[in-house]
Amino acid sequence: MLDLKFIRDNPETVKKAVLDRNLKVSLDDLLELDRKRRLILTELEKKRSKHKRGNKEIGELMRSGGDAAVMRAEMGALSENIKELEEEVGRLEKDMREILVRIPNVPDGSVPVGEDESANREVRRWGEPRQFDFPPLPHWELGEQLDILDFQRGVKIAESRFTLIKGVGALLERALINFMLDLHTREHGYKEVFPPILANEESMFSTGQLPKLEDDMYRCRDDVLYLIPTAEVPVTNIHRDETLSEEELPLYYCAYTPCFRREAGSYGRDVRGLIRQHQFNKVEMVKFSHPDSSFEELEKLTSDAEDVLKLLDLPYRVVILSTGDLSFSAAKCYDLEVWLPSSDAYREISSCSNFTDFQARRGDIRFKPSSGGKSRFVHTLNGSGVAVGRTVAAILENYQEPDGSVIIPEKLQPYMNGLEKITP
RNA sequence: GGAGAGGUGGCAGAGUGGACGAAUGCGGCGGUCUCGAAAACCGUUUGGCCUCGCGAGGGGUCACGUGGGUUCAAAUCCCACCCUCUCCGCCA
Structure with missing residues (x-):
């Protein structure tokens, strides 16, 4: 398996490697999935952060005998939203992995290029x-x-x-x-x-x-x-x-x-x-x-x-x-x-x-x-x-x-x- | 195959719903002391991902066997699976 970051940074090298081996791998699809995933992941992590802080507040509130009903409802909704985003990220990662595990190693420069x-x-x-x-x-x-x-x-x-x-x-x-x-x-x-x-x-x-x-x-x-x-x-x-x-x-x-x-x-x-x-x-x-x-x-x-x-x-x-x-x-x-x-x-x-x-x-x-x-x-x-x-x-x-x-x-x-x- | 116990950081081991990425000890690393070492003392000690930055580095998030579930909140409760150990049975 190649490093996703390496593929991101060197798409042409990987494309050539796949081509030289006479294989077909949808590298552009992978990169597109990767872009989508990172976008959603950033959003997801922001929400998780908010959720964590909110939950901590509820804990403090309850310990000091306050009423946390409003916060609880709010965090409940946020939690639903987080779950949706997690599922989406999960789907994207699964699709990416399908492609990633089928990408072959990059041949060393000393390897002769040829059909078979x-x-x-x-x-x-x-x-x-x-x-x-x-x-x-x-x-x-x-x-x-x-x-x-x-x-x-x-x-x-x-x-x-x-x-x-x-x-x-x-x-x-x-x-x-x-x-x-x-x-x-x-x-x-x-x-x-x-x-x-x-x-x-x-x-x-x-x-x-x-x-x-x-x-x-x-x-x-x-x-x-x-x-x-x-x-x-x-x-x-x-x-x-x-x-x-x-x-x-x-x-x-x-x-x-x-x-x-x-x-x-x-x-x-x-x-x-x-x-x-x-x-x-x-x-x-x-x-x-x-x-x-x-x-x-x-x-x-x-x-x-x-x-x-x-x-x-x-x-x-x-x-x-x-x-x-x-x-x-x-x-x-x-x-x-x-x-x-x-x-x-x-x-x-x-x-x-x-x-x-x-x-x-x-x-x-x-x-x-x-x-x-x-x-x-x-x-x-x-x-x-x-x-x-x-x-x-x-x-x-x-x-x-x-x-x-x-x-x-x-x-x-x-x-x-x-x-x-x-x-x- | 049957019965039981258990899986937490490099290791040992605490933690039964919120302040826990996680006490404590050991080991490792750095330092103080020393001619040097040991002891003692002080400090430090997981990995993945995202993001900001030229960089040093910063911020965030995930991970307590694995995957689901309950809950505002899970190492902690529930379910399934995997693995380890003990006893019984079988067996080279």
Whole structure:
């Protein structure tokens, strides 16, 4: 959510931001509602002030044994009038909020302007995609041959886009989670947390999933709780409605959680394999940063995610998302894309974003400057470090051998009880 | 799931219709004292919104879990909801 005052003072900036994201928001309506509201509010507050003074007088009058009947009637009428004005202000504020909560964050100046993902810009590449001297198999075929991925039974148990992971595959999943968590906690300074996997409306609102992405989430039937689509939600909400001290910034958290997405609107895409699942595992990094250093923190965060792929020796590239591809709450975002032979392309495996004060304002997360003065909103950031299922896919495909076996990346072997190779 | 208790400022805790944005204590901050510190003493200590002002700052209003209601007037009375705690039941 943007600051209403900021919108009032910089309507053109906000209009451009909305336009660059190919969104439609009635900003002029908002500003008009805002003008009306302030006008009425001033009148309302004058009347309230009068009402308060009058009530005090009645109190004094009655204590001194006087007759307050006339005053009471007068204040009664004023009270009715105040109620009407309050209702009107309430209506205006509701209408304003409807618009306000749907205005996206303003992209940072360094973000390329463009229609969609085609305007994303590659920032750097790491590693060389392997040249195969045999036809490489897609991970879903490898996984079935190795009897570690069972797509049919996943569907039987739940529905399509759910997978049963078996045997060494399950071990691999678990090894990757531990490997990533150890890396971030031991080498990168993150504090590990294990949060609730269901979150309430307020939490979903503060990170920006609600109201826009409601249809993409699983909701409980009898409770107003949603399965989290990412650990970003519960972890960012750790400090919702809190005021932190300046000295404790920046705060680094990481968490492993399963994630749940309905993938509404992507029916035909990536129907095979682990790339697009309704349930997947992810290790997430979340930062609460001082506003002055959040963009530096984003670079570090991205590099922390890159380390996962470097240590696993998986070729990848870093892409900066254009305004048209940027998510609702983000001001700037880097995607990490890992090389996937079955796609003959780089595919997203991590997304690292700076949300500036956008989520902090929605969730009321502040810090108190140590020099004194008013509390300010922190900046929040998060990034996948990284998506586990897609990492499994990348390892299977990039490390496959002609006989259908798969080498375990060296750094992962200790986490696999020393296993060096998965064989049928 | 059943029964009961309760939600007040950073924390503890008073306040059962008007003088209460709210006693008191603790903590925090500033000061006095001191070579320095502790103690003691003095002062200070919530946030949102509106408005005036170039600014420093001033004025106003709202907020005692949330939302309604009663009343001239609500932290205080009524209703609904949410949350926490205790006991019982069930349970990994």
